[in-house]
Amino acid sequence: MTAILLRGNSPVFAGDLTQMGHVFFPGEAFAVWVPGSSPSPAGAVEWQVDLTATPDPVSGCASAATRPWRVEVTARGPCGERRAEGGLLQDAAESPRTFEHRLRRLAKGLLIDALAPLAGFRPKWGILTGVRPTKLVHQMLDEGEPDPVTRLTGEYRLAPEKAELLTGVARLQRPFLGRDPRAVSLYIGIPFCPSICSFCSFSIYPINQYRGQVSPFLQALGREMAIIGEAIRALGLRVESIYFGGGTPTSPRDDDFAHMLRMAEEHLLKGQAPAEYTMEGGRPETFNRAKLDAMAAAGVNRVSVNPQTTVQATLMHLGRIHTVEKFYRAYELVRAHPAGFTVNTDIIIGLPGEGPAEVHHTLADMRRLAPDNLTVHTLAVKRGSRIHGEGEAGQVLRALTPAEAEALVQDAAETARAMGQRPYYLYRQKFMVGALENVGYALPGKESVYNIQMMEERQTVIGLGGGATSKWFKPLGQNRGWLLKAPANPNDPQTYVERVEELARRKVAHLRLLYGE
Ligand code: SF4
Known part of the structure; x- marks a missing residue:
């Protein structure tokens, strides 16, 4: 039986x-049926949702240029039944895609x-389920929409605080775009x-087991840098920002690391x-003074030191091999x-294993x-992570109620505010605790470009190096352009x-196409 x-x-x-199944029933098995699917599951179900959209036969006020439609949803659950309905006019002049x-x-x-x-839970992000909800607000602002908040709370069902957050982030970003x-x-x-951390879904290689592959990898990276660097100069491009990520780019030995920066x-x-020149030195145990000196000499001006939590028991459970003390020392080293x-x-x-007390700590x-900068993530349990592989996804996703997760996200926002920081970038992922968001906060003027x-x-x-993705954007003026995502480089070093x-x-061929010679 499908419940x-x-x-x-x-x-x-x-x-x-x-x-919507993932939003309302996170971590639970559910079935979706539409015409053309395999036979609709038979038998009793605990929850059933029926959505129908039909041209409206009773409305007599439609002109030849428009066609009225009726949309109805009936939801039945253990606590009863609810219906919601609405209508819209299909304009003969609009494309089928726009109407859809x-x-x-x-x-x-x-x-x-x-x-x-019925679920006793209204998703704060309403119908927005994409990774980059700010793009919608940028689009509205490009089209001259004076009040994105009202549209977001109405048409898109966002909670007012999320609509304000999204609009605030987009407005803060505007001066950075299309310059x-x-x-x-x-x-x-x-x-x-x-x-490898238990929640990590990237293809990452533990450096001690892959020591023999580090030098060939760096040599190949040098080759890629040389080819791309030549094209950048030939095409007269300006590098606005450079970001070393991964993985942990500070994990190679000091001499290899310094060589990489040179x-x-x-x-x-x-x-x-x-x-801006960022080094995402995610793991505190990889920091030392020699590496920081090499960064300073190379012009690095932004460094990430990421504890994820400062609760020792959680760090051990996650498979991170550094202590909280090590994080404090690495942080002080970078700061000083x-x-x-x-x-x-x-x-x-x-x-996993953390509730409000641990997060507050x-x-x-x-x-x-x-x-x-403080970047606050909400855990996403993705395929490929050890948590998912060991079948703990549902348990982890349900450990905090959506209300608890939301309260903690608000507490984090309050912490950032108390430090004088503002939200400046935001994204969402599938399978996140509480279906919430990741937010980057920054002191004014310290936003990461x-x-x-x-x-x-x-x-x-x-994108250069292991697993890096390139995105080709062809600017067409007035914040318009087309975007193409290139296949990622292979993760596997060999x-x-x-x-x-x-x-x-x-x-290089793509760059020539985009920017001419
Ligand atoms: S430090 Fe980051 S990239 Fe490395 S294993 Fe942990 S989550 Fe993955």
């Missing part, structure tokens, strides 16, 4: 029913209206870490003065360095340490080494 069944009368609703979008938007809103009272059509960002992926300087950044790095720290809400530490450009996708990002020349040449 939860969501049915629609058209295949166009299959994805929306699935998304409007129809699905209305249907998703009605699904929320019917399900929320220079020849500006690009660089991302360099280093696919090694000291150990290669970037020599090949990629010759003649460039990026506004004469280069005056901008410092970011990442934390995660919803880690970490937040109190953050407040005491006062980084320039790379994070904004990477998230809003209005600038080309050239495959990367074998294919680096071909991959780099392909990227």
Whole structure:
């Protein structure tokens, strides 16, 4: 027996029913049925949702240019039944695709209206389930929408605080976007870490087991940097930001690390003065003074030291091999360095075994340490992570109630506010605790340019190294343009080494197409 069944009368609703299933029944098995699916599950169900959209036969006021539609949702659960309905006019002049979008938007809103009272939970993000909700507000602002908050709370069913947050972030980002059509960002992926965290879904290689692959990988990376750097100079592009991520780019030995930075300087950044140069040294145990000196010499001006939590028991449970003390020492080392790095720290809400007390402990530490940027993630349990593989996903996702998760997200926002920081970038993922969000906070003037450009996708990002993705953006003026996501570089260091020349040449061909010679 399927305990939860969501049915629609058209295949166009299959994805929306699935998304709403994940929002209202996180971590639980549910079935979606639309015409063309395998037979509708038979037998008793605990929850059943029926969505129907039909041309309205009774309305007599339609002109030839419009056609009225009726959308109805009936939800039945253990606590009763709810119905929600609405209508819209199909304009003969609009494209079928535009109408379908409007129809699905209305249907998703009605699904929320019917399900929320029964589930005792109204999703704060309403019908928005995409990774980059700020893009919607940018689109509204581009089109001259004077009041995105009202549209977000009405049509998109966002809670007022999320609509305000989203609009505030988008407005803060506006001056960063579309400033220079020849500006690009660089991302360099280093696919090694000291150990693999249980929530990690990336293809990452524990550095001690893959020691023999580090030198060939770095050599190949140098080759890719040389090819891409030459194209950047030939095309007259300006590197606005450069970001070393991964993995943990600070995990190679000191001499390899310094060599890697020299290669970037020599090949990629010759003649460039990026506004921002970030080192995502995610793991505190990989920091030392020699590495920080190498960063300072190379022009790195932003460093991430990420504890995720400052609760020792959780760190051990996650498979991170550093202690909380080690994080404190690494943080102080970075802070005290004469280069005056901008410092970011990442934390995660919803880690296995953590409740409000543990999160408050970490937040109190953050407040005491006062980084320039605080990035607050809500745990996403993705396929590929050990948590998912061991079948703990549902248990972890349900450990905090949506209300508890939301309260903790608000507490984190309050911590950032108390440190003088503002939210400046935001994204969401599938399968997140409480279906919430990840938010980057920054002191005014300390916002990460790379994070904004990477998230809003209005600038080309050239990805080099292991697992790196490139995004090609062709600016067409007035914040318009087209975007193409290129296939990622291979994660596996050996495959990367074998294919680096071909991959780099392909990227150069794309760059030539975009920017001409
Ligand atoms: S430090 Fe980051 S990249 Fe490395 S294993 Fe942990 S989560 Fe994954």
